[in-house]
Amino acid sequence: xxxxxxxxxxxxxxxxxxxxxxxxxxxxxxxxxxxxxxxxxxxxxxxxxxxxxxxxxxxxxxxxxxxxxxxxxxxxxxxxxxxxxxxxxxxxxxxxxxxxxxxxxxxxxxxxxxxxxxxxxxxxxxxxxxxxxxxxxxxxxxxxxxxxxxxx
Amino acid sequence: xxxxxxxxxxxxxxxxxxxxxxxxxxxxxxxxxxxxxxxxxxxxxxxxxxxxxxxxxxxxxxxxxxx
Numbered sequence: 001x002x003x004x005x006x007x008x009x010x011x012x013x014x015x016x017x018x019x020x021x022x023x024x025x026x027x028x029x030x031x032x033x034x035x036x037x038x039x040x041x042x043x044x045x046x047x048x049x050x051x052x053x054x055x056x057x058x059x060x061x062x063x064x065x066x067x068x069x070x071x072x073x074x075x076x077x078x079x080x081x082x083x084x085x086x087x088x089x090x091x092x093x094x095x096x097x098x099x100x101x102x103x104x105x106x107x108x109x110x111x112x113x114x115x116x117x118x119x120x121x122x123x124x125x126x127x128x129x130x131x132x133x134x135x136x137x138x139x140x141x142x143x144x145x146x147x148x149x150x151x152x
Numbered sequence: 153x154x155x156x157x158x159x160x161x162x163x164x165x166x167x168x169x170x171x172x173x174x175x176x177x178x179x180x181x182x183x184x185x186x187x188x189x190x191x192x193x194x195x196x197x198x199x200x201x202x203x204x205x206x207x208x209x210x211x212x213x214x215x216x217x218x219x
Contacts, residue, residue: 057156057157060155061155061156061157061158062155062156062157063156063188063189068188068191069188069189069191069192069195070191071191071194072191072194072195072198075194075197075198075201075202078198079201079202079205088202106168106203107167107199107200107202107203107204108203110203110204112168113168113169127168128164128165128168128169131164131167131168132160132161132164132165135160135164135167135196135199136160136164138199139192139195139196139199142195143195
């Protein structure tokens with residue numbers, strides 16, 4: 001996405017963060033409004049991301065050896081790293097559309113799941129399922145892209 | 153006994169609403185025995201914190217179970 005390409009010319013970490021999220025926020029809101037207006041918002045559509053989740057777990061519900069979460073260190077230290085935010089951003093973009101949308105409304109914009117459900121006209125339970133999947137996807141993606149490189 | 157996959161569901165849920173007593177107890181019990189899930193729990197919390205950093209308009213909604 002353009003946010004990553006332009007990053008080089010953008011100095012200042014907190015500026016970068018604010019800028020990326022500013023863009024995301026408005027893109028998401030715009031897209032949502034447009035889709036709602038045209039009745040194209042389909043929150044119940046399964047985006048086939050069960051596989052991606054299931055791959056992190058064994059049949060018996062335990063973590064797959066390859067997917068076992070490892071320590072990301074202190075959150076503050078991670079937040080200080082520009083690389084973390086680049087990976088975070090890239091992983092957000094890699095999320096399925098609905099997952100990215102609901103996750104953004106919840107975590108970036110701070111809406112309650114109750115508000116999100118009302119806004120998107122979905123059941124709250126559905127919202128929680130989407131968020132659970134989104135978080136599992138994000139954590140796997142970030143761990144792959146960020147931690148592995150940091151410790152390499 | 154709750155398995156890791158189900159535990160992650162509760163870890164995710166607690167970022168969105170307060171867990172019930174029952175849920176909290178099962179999650180605590182699982183976390184006390186599972187290092188990988190403890191990391192996952194920290195990661196979910198970190199993702200939550202990461203998001204908050206960008207939203208000055210975030211209201212101080214319910215927090216988790218005193219994590």
